[in-house]
Amino acid sequence: MGRVEIGAVIIGDEILSGKRRDRHQAALIDSLAAQGLELAWLRIVGDDAQLLTGTFRETLQRDAFVFSFGGIGATPDDRTRACIARALGRPLVRNPEFVALLEARFGEEAYPNRVRMAELPEGSTLIPNPVNGIPGFACERHFCVPGFPAMAEPMVRWVLHSHLAGVAPAQRPAEMNLRLSGVPESRLVPLLEMMEARYPDLRISSLPGFHDGRPRVELGVRGEASRAATAFQMLQRHLLEAGLIARPEDLEILPPRAMAGATRVSGTGNAV
Numbered sequence: 001m002g003r004v005e006i007g008a009v010i011i012g013d014e015i016l017s018g019k020r021r022d023r024h025q026a027a028l029i030d031s032l033a034a035q036g037l038e039l040a041w042l043r044i045v046g047d048d049a050q051l052l053t054g055t056f057r058e059t060l061q062r063d064a065f066v067f068s069f070g071g072i073g074a075t076p077d078d079r080t081r082a083c084i085a086r087a088l089g090r091p092l093v094r095n096p097e098f099v100a101l102l103e104a105r106f107g108e109e110a111y112p113n114r115v116r117m118a119e120l121p122e123g124s125t126l127i128p129n130p131v132n133g134i135p136g137f138a139c140e141r142h143f144c145v146p147g148f149p150a151m152a153e154p155m156v157r158w159v160l161h162s163h164l165a166g167v168a169p170a171q172r173p174a175e176m177n178l179r180l181s182g183v184p185e186s187r188l189v190p191l192l193e194m195m196e197a198r199y200p201d202l203r204i205s206s207l208p209g210f211h212d213g214r215p216r217v218e219l220g221v222r223g224e225a226s227r228a229a230t231a232f233q234m235l236q237r238h239l240l241e242a243g244l245i246a247r248p249e250d251l252e253i254l255p256p257r258a259m260a261g262a263t264r265v266s267g268t269g270n271a272v
Contacts, residue, residue, distance in 0.1 A: 004037060004065070004164075004167045005040045005041075005062065005063060005064035006032060006037055006038065006039055006040055006064060006065045006066075006067070007039070007040055007041045007042065007043070007059060007064045007065070007066045007067070008024070008025070008028055008039060008041070008042045008043070008067045008068070008069070009043050009044075009045060009055060009056075009059060009066060009067070009068045009069070010022055010024050010025070010042065010043070010044045010045070010069045010070065011044075011045050011046075011047065011052065011068065011069060011070035011071040011080060011147070012046065012047060012070045012147055013046045013047045013077075015044055015046075016044065016046050022044070023149040024069045024149060024152060025039075025042060027149060027152070027153050027156070028067060028156060031153070031156050031157055031160060032160070035164065035165075036172050037160075037164070037167070040064070047071065047077045047079060049079050049082070049083055052071070052079055052080070053083040053086045053087050054087075055083075056083055056084050056087035056088075056142070057087040060084075060087055060140055060142070064141065065141050065143070065163075065164060065167075066141065066142045066143070067142075067143050067145070067159070068080060068084075068142055068143065068144040068145070069145055069146070069147055069152055070146065070147030071083075071144075071147065072117065072136060072137070072144055072145070072146060073117065073146070074113050074117050080144055081117075081119060081120055081121060081137070081144075084139060084142060084144070085120075085121035085122070088121055088139070088140065090121050090122040090123065091121075091122050092119040092121060093119065093120060093122045093124075094118050094119050094120075095118050095119075095120050095124065095126065095137075097126060098117070098118035098120065098126060099115060099118045101133060102114055102115055102117070102118060102134070105132075105133055105134075117134065120137045121137075121139045123139060123140075124137040124138060124139040125137065125138050125139075126138075127143060127145060127155050127158065127159060128155070128158060129145075129146070129151055129154075129155055130154050130155075131148075131150060131151045131154070132151065134146075136155055138159070138163065143156070143159045143163070145159075173203075173223050173224065173225075174222070174223070174224070174225040174228045174229070175220060175221070175222040175228070175256060176220065176221050176222075176228055176229065176232040176253075176256070177218055177219065177220040177221075177253075177254040177256075178232075178235075178236065178251060178252060178253050178254060179216060179217070179251075179252040179254055180216065180217050180218075180219060180239065180244065180245070180250060181214055181215075181216045181249075181250040181251075181252075182214050182215065182246055182247075183215060183217060183244050183250075184217075185206060185208040185215070185217050187244065188206065188217060188219075188244070191235075191238055191239070191244075192204055192206060192219075194238075195221075195231065195234070195235060195238075198231070198234070199221075199223070199227065199231045201223055201224070201227065202221055202222060202223035202224075202227060202231055203220070203221070203222040203223060204219075204220070204221060204231075205218075205219065205220040205221075205222065206218075206220075207219075207220075218254070219235065221235060236251070239251065
């Protein structure tokens with residue numbers, strides 16, 4: 001099947017202010033990778049209702065699976081449920097299954113405040129919480145879980161196995177990398193633009209740096225194995241033909257690994 005887009009929305013003023021450090025991104029990336037999937041984009045949004053509603057209006061228009069972290073408690077600053085409902089133009093409806101779980105756990109103390117957590121956008125289903133039994137919810141390919149990582153992580157794994165098991169690619173993409181020394185990234189721009197035009201289905205990455213006072217660039221090709229191998233050979237050939245390799249030791253083929261922090265060529269506006 002075609003490329004699957006997976007996004008994430010991390011919610012909370014405490015993340016933006018620095019009072020809390022985000023742990024969701026790394027855990028989500030690891031959980032996705034275990035199923036052969038990747039995170040396409042991430043947004044961190046505060047508790048402002050207008051901004052959060054606008055964010056969900058945009059994410060709901062995308063053909064994407066979206067994980068949302070935080071904002072599903074019972075306090076006034078927990079606005080995820082209401083903002084998704086508003087973005088969809090749907091009412092909040094008290095979910096009877098959710099109400100039953102709250103009554104079983106808290107009895108009369110479920111009212112009048114905790115029961116607010118059971119007011120979900122119309123059409124929502126529940127995401128089980130193995131830690132304290134208070135579920136999250138799924139609505140229109142948006143999967144909303146608590147902001148507590150200890151709860152969110154197993155709930156995300158449940159979503160992946162129950163909702164996204166059929167979308168994992170049959171084969172993980174191959175990635176091939178090389179390190180080029182003595183050449184600034186700016187001199188590589190025409191070559192990298194040509195590679196992107198020639199192989200639009202692949203990820204062509206460029207990660208500049210310095211070593212021992214000399215510029216150094218890590219270049220990567222990622223995608224379907226045979227296409228990536230052909231593109232990688234083409235990249236090396238053009239580096240040689242363009243005279244960009246002054247000494248054999250300036251070109252190093254790197255062992256297979258993830259290039260953490262690498263950027264798409266189309267997004268590099270700071271070539272050195």
